[in-house]
Amino acid sequence: MRENVATALAAIVGPEHVSDRLVDRLCYSRDCGPDKAGIPSVVVRPATTEEVSAIVRWANDHRHPLYTRGRATTFLGSGVKDGVILLETTRMNRVERIDTAARLVVAQAGAIWHGIDADLRRDGWELGVPGGGGLFSCTIGGTVAVNATPHGATEYGMTGDHVLALEVVLPTGDVVRTGSWANPASEPIERNANGADLAGPFIGSYGILGIITRVVYRIQRIPECELFRFYAFDEYRDAVEAATGIQGRGAATFLVGLFGGPKPTGEEGDAFLHVVVRDRAVAADARVREAEAICESHRGRPRPAEGTRHYWQEHMYSWLRNTAPGPYYSDRPFFCPEVAGFVSSRGLADAVALFRTMKAEREREFETHGIRVKGVDAYFSRNGAYLWIDTLYDERQPDAWAYGMQLRSEVAERMFTEGRMSPGGLGAGISPHIMPKLGTAYGLLQSMKRMLDPNGILNPGLLIDEEER
Ligand SMILES: Cc1cc2nc3c(=O)[nH]c(=O)nc-3n(C[C@H](O)[C@H](O)[C@H](O)COP(=O)(O)OP(=O)(O)OC[C@H]3O[C@@H](n4cnc5c(N)ncnc54)[C@H](O)[C@@H]3O)c2cc1C
Structure with a gap:
């Protein structure tokens, strides 16, 4: 066979x-x-x-x-x-068209996110979002398929928000183009043309409904000015309040809160807030002053922002804690059973408290299995926060692996109920902990799958339990 x-x-x-x-x-x-x-x-x-x-x-x-x-x-x-x-998909890696007048780029789905951005940057343009932490290696098709939460989410929103049109191979082999691109006489300039938003179902559904072959994505001019601030807080609830205040005023392009894991090198405090502002020079200056005032009104202490600048410009996770990657990840092969998702800004403090309680209850087990907490960090989005809880364990130790996986299940179950979190990232490991909780929304996804993919050939078992299909 x-x-x-x-x-x-x-x-x-x-x-x-x-x-x-x-x-x-x-x-x-x-x-x-x-x-x-x-x-x-x-x-x-x-x-x-x-x-x-x-x-x-x-x-x-x-x-x-x-x-x-x-x-x-x-x-x-x-x-x-x-x-x-x-x-x-990685042989499908061509950037086919950059159209600055229409503010769009057309790329094959296997093009690397950062590679597309590098092409655009030569002429002073960039993708509508900078991409997530995986931008140096992930494809644009995969990133749209998972609707990754990008850097800059506080002002720019999610990956999917800037998709103008998609070309998708359906499970039957038919090819569909969405939005204004569906009309052969039109240009791919508008997602919401020609009726229902047909791109939407393929964004964030992990390839179960079709294979994205081309992405038309919004581009923007690189802003004139970038400013960085970093604040330490002695109480994490103050950091959440400050971030919510900045978010409400639209004062920052990107806010990242650190609510657990190792403290940034040389810093004292219970929580930390990275602030990135991008705009024209005068506007950026006004916005950053507003962000400073809000942090200080919530007892934030201004600290050197070199790590913030490094993180933003190099997109290297470890710089959130002012460290180079080597010492941060240490010499052991650690694996990370991540649980991540969206929570309202108001609910964020309670979700952080819930994980802190879970960790305290498991102190001895963490010690026995050498579990580390890499981060309890949040990208603030436009409406809430994307919180991710990264625990690390050494995969070479079978007991530690088994414990790490069980811990992920427990964290997911409690975060998606008591923590009122909705996962942004799904995958085979997380979807069983959320899909059955979605009721008719899960039923609708199952119906769409049955209709588009009657033989269940694409990504079987992912998001939808095969027996329930
Ligand atoms: C260091 C690092 C940091 C990261 N930081 C972030 C972050 O900040 N925010 C965040 O959200 N994620 C983050 N991620 C996750 C990563 O960004 C996404 O998983 C990535 O964008 C997926 O792209 P990929 O090409 O690797 O897709 P894959 O991992 O290969 O595929 C992901 C899913 O999409 C499907 N798929 C892939 N291509 C297509 C296609 N063309 N059509 C239809 N379905 C398809 C696959 O079947 C699979 O279900 C990070 C990853 C790394 C390694």
């Missing part, structure tokens, strides 16, 4: 872009997270929409499950099952 699949796919993309060698198949099973996954039967790397369409058509005709992969930078479980076709 495997040979037949490989031969059929080779006829579509050429034999050099198909592999059924075990060493290749093993490399395409997991994502960056701790979840173990199955091993695909064959890996195929198409270069065009037409090739993707032909592969999907073949898989649908033969009822063969197929899993899409960009650069596998998620932490939440790839969900790859044994025996699937693994379709990898």
Whole structure:
């Protein structure tokens, strides 16, 4: 069977872009997270929409499950099952059009986020959001498919907010274009044209409804001025209040709160707030002064903001704590069963308190298994906060691995109920803890899946339990 699949796919993309060698198949099973996954039967790397369409058509005709992969930078479980076709998008990496008059870029889905941004920057433009922490390696298609929470979310919103149009291969192999792009006579300039927003269902649904092959994304001029501030607080509730105040005034482009994990090097305090302001020079100055006043009115202490600048400009997570990456991650291979999601700004302090209580209750277990808390950090969005709880454990220790996974389940269950959090990142590891809680919303997603993918070939088992499909 495997040979037949490989031969059929080779006829579509050429034999050099198909592999059924075990060493290749093993490399395409997991994502960056701790979840173990199955091993695909064959890996195929198409270069065009037409090739993707032909592969999907073949898989649908033969009822063969197929899993899409960009650069596998998620932490939440790839969900790859044994025996699937693994379709990898990274040969589809062309930036096809930069149109500064229409303020858009058209890229193939496998183009690397930062690579697109680098092309734009040469002429003083940038993508509508800078991307998330994985921007140096993730694809634009994968990032839209997971609707990643980007840097700059406080002012610019989510990844999906700047999608103007998508080209998608449906599970039958048909190709659809959305928004104004659906009309062959039009340009892809408006998401909300030609009726219902057809891009929406493909944003954040992890590839279960179709394979994105092209993304049309909004671009903007790089702002004239960037200013940075960093504040320490002795009480985390003051930091939350300050951030909420700044958010309410629209005074910052990006606010990142640190509510747990290691303290930034050389700093004292219970919580910390990074403030980034981008604008024209005069406006940026006025906004940063407003942010300073709000922090100080909530007992924030101004601290040197070099780490903030470094973090923003280099997009390196470790700079949130003023450290270079090496010492931060140490010499052990740590894996991170992350739980992350949205909570209202008002509910954030309680969600932080809930995790602090859970950690205190497990102090001895954390010590026994060498569990570390890497961060209890929040990107403030436009309406609330995206809080992520990163615990680290050493995967070489089977007991620590088992404990880490159990801890993720417990944190997810409590955060999604008592903590009133809704996950932003799903994946195979997190979705069982949220989807059944969604009632008719889960039912609607199941109906959409059944309608678009009657044979259940795309990313089977991901987000929707196969038995419930
Ligand atoms: C260091 C680091 C920091 C990160 N920081 C953040 C952060 O700040 N915020 C955040 O939200 N995330 C963050 N992430 C996660 C990461 O940004 C996203 O997971 C990433 O954008 C996904 O892109 P990818 O190409 O790796 O997709 P993959 O991981 O390969 O795929 C993700 C999902 O999308 C599907 N998919 C992939 N491509 C397509 C396609 N073309 N069409 C349809 N479905 C597709 C896959 O089937 C899978 O279900 C970080 C990751 C790393 C490694």
